[in-house]
Amino acid sequence: MRAPKGFFAGFGLILIAGGFCDAFAAGAVEGGTRQGLNVTAIIMFFVFVAATLGITKWAAKRTKSAADFYAAGGGITGFQNGLAIAGDYMSAASFLGISGLVFATGFDGLIYSVGWLVGWPIILFLIAERLRNLGKYTFADVAAFRLEQTPIRTLAATGTLIVVAFYLIAQMVGAGKLIELLFGLPYLYAVILVGALMIVYVAFGGMVATTWVQIIKAGLLLGGATFMALMVLATFGFSTEAMFRAAVDIHPKHAAIMAPGGLVSDPISAISLGLALMFGTAGLPHILMRFFTVADAKAARKSVFYATGFIGYFYILTFIIGFGAITLLMNDPTYFKVAVNGTYNKVTDILGGTNMAAIHLANAVGGSLFLGFISAVAFATILAVVAGLTLAGASAVSHDLYASVIAKGKVAEDKEVRLSKLAALAIGIVAIMLGYIFENQNVAFMVGLAFAVAASCNFPVLLMSVFWKGISSRGALLGGFLGLISAVVMVVLSPAVWVKTFGFKAALFPYDNPALFSMTIAFVGIWLFSKLDASARARFERDAFEAQYVRSETGIGAAEALAH
């Protein structure tokens, strides 16, 4: 196996070497092999953009109040929200990254994808309904329900903005590389285009437009992936055994692709990654925000049921697509960089890197028209994810930092919404600049960092404030910040950043994913500092638990909150 070339190469290979975080990269694609203009793809993409801009215009007319802007007026149904959640969550990294990982390693891709799914049931059982019953627009509404507004909102907004920033950088850089490759558009233009579209969706159409962009994207992605998987299965007479047999014959690793490889080499890393994926999902601000778009707890519950179904189905499809790529591409030299002597490595020499496996497969099963469609879908996928992130970041700025912390709740609704739109504009511009600055940097660890912070700061504060009577503002603040800081520091000192990005010889922290440790620090910190807090304020907060508890469990009082 050849050493990975370039920062974005060898997505799967690095993963196998034990660098879990690297695999989080959004659409990690090997740069430098820009294609000529792909006309079909560009036409399909313009159709998508035109449709979504039309929806944005329609949404802008319906977006009058703050509730409309942040939460689509609570008018999204459970099924629609389930699709939108799936659209928010299935990133280009999931689609291209996981199918590429299956292409390179087989079974290990399945192990990895499973981790992305198993957080959803936990969100349903513990969080979704209570979140809907207690909150209004952001998860900080819930965390700060009976705690002191200023410190807890500041903490939640910090956690939100850090998660959004790192997630966005990874998406922007991935988008730039991918679009450069798929559409032949220069990197900078691609990043500006993505940034400009997400600003328009969010600033003009708010949550209504964002939701529909996510729903359409989810439909396109699920439809496209279903078609690919069916075409692959049809090639083998719908016998998976025949497909696996062909793959084992063709793949250079042969039977090893049907068994666990090196993905889980050491249990601590595996558990830490699993925790980050499970509980990080439950702490992602743009995902949590989606639960406020439905009418009540029942619809929130339904959303997760549908979302889990769609996401699980999608991962099964990516597995089939990965195997389809093995069987239908590996013996066809037109998809590979062929050496002068006519040989090529069936995994690493694939044009554009292993993450392009699904894209090439689209061409193999559906010709250039379908290739254009899937390329446009990949672009749409990125747009839906970045729009959700931008809205979450803008809401943290306007609803949590400005309205609650700075203006102490004394702010006119239209002013708050206007500020949110400005924040979306600012976030978009910063994201474009960061996307440009980080073009040739290793951003692979950033989604991992986002999940680690979500799991170690947002999630513990949210969970403990909902379930534990004894939490105090001081405990939540100190514990939350300890979790956040420890997660960031441990990621910086980890092999993925300290060695692979900064070029130091040895990592100061041995694991790429800190969640096992930073989550423990956060939970123990919240517990300890709450216990030690004997202030009058803390007593008042404990007494206020009863009212919060009744509302979180029954929804009594929740409907009134949305109306004003």
Next chain:
Amino acid sequence: MGAKTFSHIQQEPLFRELVDKRTRFAWQLSASMLVIYFGFIAIIAFAPQILATPIGGGVTTVGIPVGLFVIVSAFALTGLYVHRANSKFDPLTRQIIEKVK
């Protein structure tokens, strides 16, 4: 709604019943998901050869249905919860709301 109403609801036997039943069920399901997922990871870490065993002389290994099972179980568990919530917890909640009106 005043603090008195809330403490009234909290002492309501139906409320206790709802919260106890739902909390127990939710934690049971959460524990099931954790056991299934981390059990899967543990097999991969400590006994990967189990998953590498071919089924009935073919190339398909035990790992394929097991991996599929983890995915399907996540969906099934959410379905189980939604079913129980719709049929048991929601009527209980409605009863409580009626009672305190």
